[in-house]
Amino acid sequence: MSDLVSARLVPLNALLLRAAEKHGRRLDRAAEARKVREADSLTWVPDGITGDPLALVDRLEEHVAGAFRPKGGTTIAQHMIVKMPDSIPTETESEAYTAMLIAVHFAQETFGGQAVFSARIDRDEQSTNNVDLFLAPIYDKSDKKAPGGSKKAVSMTRHLKLLAEEHGFDVKGARTAKASKxxxxxxxxxxxxxxxxxxxxxxxxxxxxxxxxxDWDSPEIYGAKRDREAAEKARQMLQVELQANIEQSKELDTRERGLDERAATIVKVENEIAERLAVVQKQEATARDREIDLDARDTKLQTQEHLIRERHADLNSRADEIEADREVAAIDRSKAAAELERAQKSAQKIDNDRELLQLAVKSAQDREKIAAHKIARNTARERELEALKDRAKRKENEAIKALAEAERERKLAQQDQSKARELLAELLQMTQPIRDMVTRVAAAMGLHREAFLSKGGAEAEEAARSPEMKRIFALGRSNGFFDDHPDNFVDLAKPQDRGRER
Known part of the structure; x- marks a missing residue:
């Protein structure tokens, strides 16, 4: 379990707010790609609101109706993305709704009590503890002309600056707007x-x-990294299994020379697996390179988007200053007619500045469109990366099947070896009577030999040369009982030889 939490804000212009509404209705590609189960999203709107919680544009207009909104800025709302800790359960609908209410109460308390106009927690994605909050903070702005000396106004930065000061940050003394953010x-x-x-x-x-x-990764990029890690782990396991199979094949080849043909088949299969593994490794390297390229491009796009947001913040600040100048000019014009001409010139200058600001805002909007186009292109490339990884996974499955087939062949070889040993044992058992008979014949032949030598003469010579006697001596010599040749017995049977012996 992880108790780490996070909360981050994303400024929304009109285009991004409509995109967020489309995502909430699960009508964009990102929602389709992240869907892992069938479950409806849970929503929240302030008390008294009966409209569709997913209609963000309508809920924003209803929320800020009658409130003063600074002119010149493009940020009309804030999207706060909150990750809840695992200590707050979100498995059931009631648990998820309770977690969403906790996030809403935090946002309301932090941004002045009138900030959240819609909230949503998606339950069809892998992670169910992310809450999406949409804010347009409203506060009481001092205005001498308004009844009671104040009026309702919308501000995207006021409460954040106060929060930063409460936590010890010098917002006013920050060197740049980026440091302040x-x-x-x-x-x-x-x-x-x-x-x-x-x-x-x-x-x-x-x-x-x-x-x-x-440093935030989209769910798609994060999922791609996790898939690459899983593929690498599977590749390592496949290498270990392949090495074990090679060692087993070598041992089998050493013990049983008669199974060379099967061993050669196994080695061939292993070589094919090694080649497939090399292809998978090459595809993984290509996928990693594409992922690194996507990360670099995503970082570049996020940097450009951050610069645009800073420019928007500067434009909003400039617009507030212009509005203050206009109010001061109006007060001065009512006090003294002599200052009328100067006020008109100042107003003309302010109008010129506003036109310049509008041109700058239009340029920023064009850059936002370009950034959106690049993000869409990156999304398409991420899908290509997912397809490549699927193919790599199929190759790995094929390699695993080939290893299983090799293991089956090895077992068959072991079975053949066992059968050969059984046949050899049966053959030894079958030939045992023959060996016993040879022993008896050899013993009898020894006695016959003594009698034969003592008899001598032509009859002994003829018997020694007979085929039957030759077969008996050949059988005895093959079993190691004696080494003499039958012809030697003929020489021993001659009378002259026996005389010389005497």
């Missing part, structure tokens, strides 16, 4: 972990980042 993100992470611990849950904040840029 980073301190706000760190404060949000710490605040979420502290909130859960304060309410009795186990929660750990991740280690603070030491490098700039986004």
């Amino acid at each position: 980073q301190s706000q993100g760190k404060a949000l992470q710490t605040a979420f972990a502290d909130y859960l611990v304060h309410h009795g849950f186990r929660a750990l904040r991740g280690k603070p980042k030491t490098t700039s840029g986004s």
